[in-house]
Amino acid sequence: MDTEGTATRTRNRRGEGARLRDEIVAAAVELLDETGDESAITLRSVARHVGIAAPSIYRHFPDQPAIMLAVVRNAFAELDAELRTARDAATGPRQRLVAICESYLGYAQAHPGRYRTMFGGLWMPDLTDSSLTETDxxxxxxxxxxxxxxxxxxCVSAGVATSTDLAADTVALWVGVHGLAHQRGVSPAFVWPPDIADRVVTSLAHLAAD
Structure with a gap:
């Protein structure tokens, strides 16, 4: 039995299964943050990190993709909370939109491993060979x-943006901000214009001149 690196863990009392589930997800997040590599998250590595036997995981997650889904859902919850905080701290519709986009970029920069995993990668399963569904x-x-x-x-209601197709322009704006976040992550040596984020948001959101 491989016990190398296994943490010592106190057994949960009856009724504390939810705590173990949270510990499994937290361990997966820690491994992702430490390695920056989603392939490092396996049932065995997570179990070792928590200090349990790998079969214990099956009481809470049927397979590795289910653990990854929980990691990604937690990351999106963190991102959404940061976006709302940034929005609520800003004054005026234009400032709120810009604050959301800047907070989005900030999250991607602060958590590069999580961010990459949130939008696909090696963990994305074959739905015919995992517990996940298209709805998930x-x-x-x-x-x-x-x-x-x-x-x-x-912004449109306030007359500071001229979008005539909110659904399409929202997607275009997300693609632009997401693309910038991704390229910043994979091209750290590139010298970006200092106002690149403002240029992306202003153009794709059809914002009027400030």
């Missing part, structure tokens, strides 16, 4: 998109 994957990121959509709609 389709709902990821929906709340963040809704925040962006509502902020852009407020």
């Amino acid at each position: 994957l389709a709902t990821l990121g929906r709340a963040s998109m809704e925040l962006l959509h509502d902020a852009l709609a407020d």
Whole structure:
């Protein structure tokens, strides 16, 4: 039996199964943050990190993709909370939209491993060979998109944006901000214009001159 690196863990009392589930997810997040590599998250590595036998995981997660889904859902919840905080701290519709986009970029920069994993990668399973469903994957990121959509709609209502197709322009704005977040992560040596984020948001959100 391989016990190398296994943490000592106190057995949960009856009724504390939810705590073990949270510990499994937290361990997976820690492994992702430490390695930056989603392939490092296996049933065995997570079990070792928590300090349990690998079969114990099956009481809470049927397979590795289910653990990854929980990790990604937690990451989106963190992102959504940060976006809402940034939005609520800003004054005026334009400022709120810009604050959301800047917070989005900030999350991607602060958590590069989580961010890459949130939008696919090696963990994305063959749905015919895992416990996940199309619905599980389709709902990821929906709340963040809704925040962006509502902020852009407020800009249009206030007359500071000229979008005539909110749904399409919301997607275009997300693609632009997401693309910038991704490229910053994979091209750290590139010298970006200092106002690149403002250029992306202003153009794709059809914002009027400030």
